[in-house]
Amino acid sequence: MMLEDELTVSTRERDGVAIIDLSGDVTTFAEEKINNAYREVTSKGARNVLLNFRQNDYINSAGIAILIGIVTEVTRNDQKLAVSGLSQHFQKIFRMVGLAQYAEIYQDEQEALAAFKARS
Amino acid sequence: MSTSACSQTSLELSLPSELGYELVARDAVAAFARRLGISAERIEDLKTVLCEVCINAMEHGNSLDPGLRVEIFCQVENERLVVEVLDQGMSRYTAGATPLSIGDKVAGRGSLRGMGMLLISQLCDEAGFVPWSGPGNRFRFAFHRQPGPNLHG
Numbered sequence: 303m304m305l306e307d308e309l310t311v312s313t314r315e316r317d318g319v320a321i322i323d324l325s326g327d328v329t330t331f332a333e334e335k336i337n338n339a340y341r342e343v344t345s346k347g348a349r350n351v352l353l354n355f356r357q358n359d360y361i362n363s364a365g366i367a368i369l370i371g372i373v374t375e376v377t378r379n380d381q382k383l384a385v386s387g388l389s390q391h392f393q394k395i396f397r398m399v400g401l402a403q404y405a406e407i408y409q410d411e412q413e414a415l416a417a418f419k420a421r422s
Numbered sequence: 423m424s425t426s427a428c429s430q431t432s433l434e435l436s437l438p439s440e441l442g443y444e445l446v447a448r449d450a451v452a453a454f455a456r457r458l459g460i461s462a463e464r465i466e467d468l469k470t471v472l473c474e475v476c477i478n479a480m481e482h483g484n485s486l487d488p489g490l491r492v493e494i495f496c497q498v499e500n501e502r503l504v505v506e507v508l509d510q511g512m513s514r515y516t517a518g519a520t521p522l523s524i525g526d527k528v529a530g531r532g533s534l535r536g537m538g539m540l541l542i543s544q545l546c547d548e549a550g551f552v553p554w555s556g557p558g559n560r561f562r563f564a565f566h567r568q569p570g571p572n573l574h575g
Contacts, residue, residue, distance in 0.1 A: 330441065360445065362473055363538035370527050370534045377528060391466035398544055399537050400524030 311335040313343050317415050318422070320348035325356040328365030336368050344379060350418045351376060354411050355387035366399055373404040382421070386414040431458070435494040437476065439484035439509070444476035447494055454496055455503055460567055467545040468503070468565055474538040475507045475561050483509025483559045502547070502564045509558040516551065 309326035320343035324336070343351060353372070355361075376383040383405040388396065396402050408414035433454045437443040448469045455465050476492055484490035490510040497504055521540050522532040542549050542563065549563040 327445075360448075360473070362470075362477065363541060364477070364535065366537050367534040370524060373524075374528045374530070374534075389466075391463070391470070395470065395541065399540065403524065404528065 309335060311339045313339050315343075315346075315348075316411075317419060319350045319352050319415055319418050320346070321352045321354050321411065323354045323356065327359075328355075328361040328368070330362075330364035330368075332365055333368050336372065340372050340375065344375070344381070348381065350382045350422075351384075352411065352414050352418070353383070353385045353405070354414075355385065355392070359389070361392055361395065366395070366401070369401060370399075373401065377404070382418070384408060384414045384417065386411050432495070432497040434496075437480075437492045437494070438488045439480040439486055439490050439492055440488050441477065441480060441486070443492075444473045444480070447476055448473050451494070451496055451505065455565070458498060458503055458567055460503060460565060464565055471542050471546045471549070471563055472505065472507075474542050475505075475563065478515070478538060479507050479509035479511075479559065479561070482515040483511035485511065498567070499564075501567045503567060504562065504564045506552065506560060506562045508556075508560050511558045514559060 309324065309328060309332045311325075311332075312323045314321050314323070322336070322339045322343065324332075328336075340351070353369070373383065384407070385396065385401075385405050386408040387410060388407065393407055396405075396407060406414075406417060408417060433451070435447050435450060437447055451472050452465050452469050455468055460468065472494075476494070479492045480486055484492065493508040495506045495508075521536045526532055527534050546563045547566050550561070552560040552562045554560050
């Protein structure tokens with residue numbers, strides 16, 4: 303019996319920032335959903351992308367690999383990437399693996415949007 | 423999954439090699455660690471380490487064969503929570519070389535995967551394979567019950 307994939311991914315736009323909301327576990331099963339959401343916002347011309355996590359209590363190394371893939375695409379497409387909503391533990395993990403070098407980490411969506419606005 | 427508590431300070435779990443079951447083990451071991459008085463912050467580290475070790479055992483040790491089991495043994499030794507994870511794989515796997523940096527990965531110089539062992543080594547107080555003559559791989563890691571000099575974060 304397979305255990306259920308519990309990640310929900312959706313996209314929206316706010317203040318000129320493409321927001322990808324991720325709610326649930328970020329594991330190997332999340333690859334298609336996350337990549338599709340990123341391709342969707344990129345195809346609409348997004349320059350600023352926010353990965354907005356919502357109290358995800360499980361992001362494993364396979365999930366981190368997916369996010370490194372997004373970082374690779376963001377770099378290639380000359381976009382700006384930020385993340386918000388991570389728990390303190392996963393903020394530490396993001397710094398540990400180096401993701402924080404490529405994506406600014408903010409406590410919440412409001413803080414991230416304010417930072418994007420200040421940089422524009 | 424089966425569980426048994428041999429004594430007040432030990433716990434044994436047995437999982438099928440299917441991704442997702444590491445979460446079941448994670449919650450059980452986290453509850454066990456909480457009873458031992460390990461801090462909430464260190465339990466978050468323990469949860470990540472346990473999941474990564476279990477995934478390695480399932481993927482690399484047991485080749486995701488659901489008929490093969492992953493066994494988890496938790497016990498307290500000298501004020502440390504010691505966890506051993508055994509698989510039934512017929513081939514040995516090792517930690518391998520130093521993992522690629524994220525810069526190399528972003529530059530396309532290697533696989534995007536491979537951060538699991540880095541997380542394991544950074545988050546726990548001791549970790550490594552245990553040499554033994556039995557089948558499969560035996561990986562052992564430990565967390566001190568009290569904050570020690572190797573405390574991270």
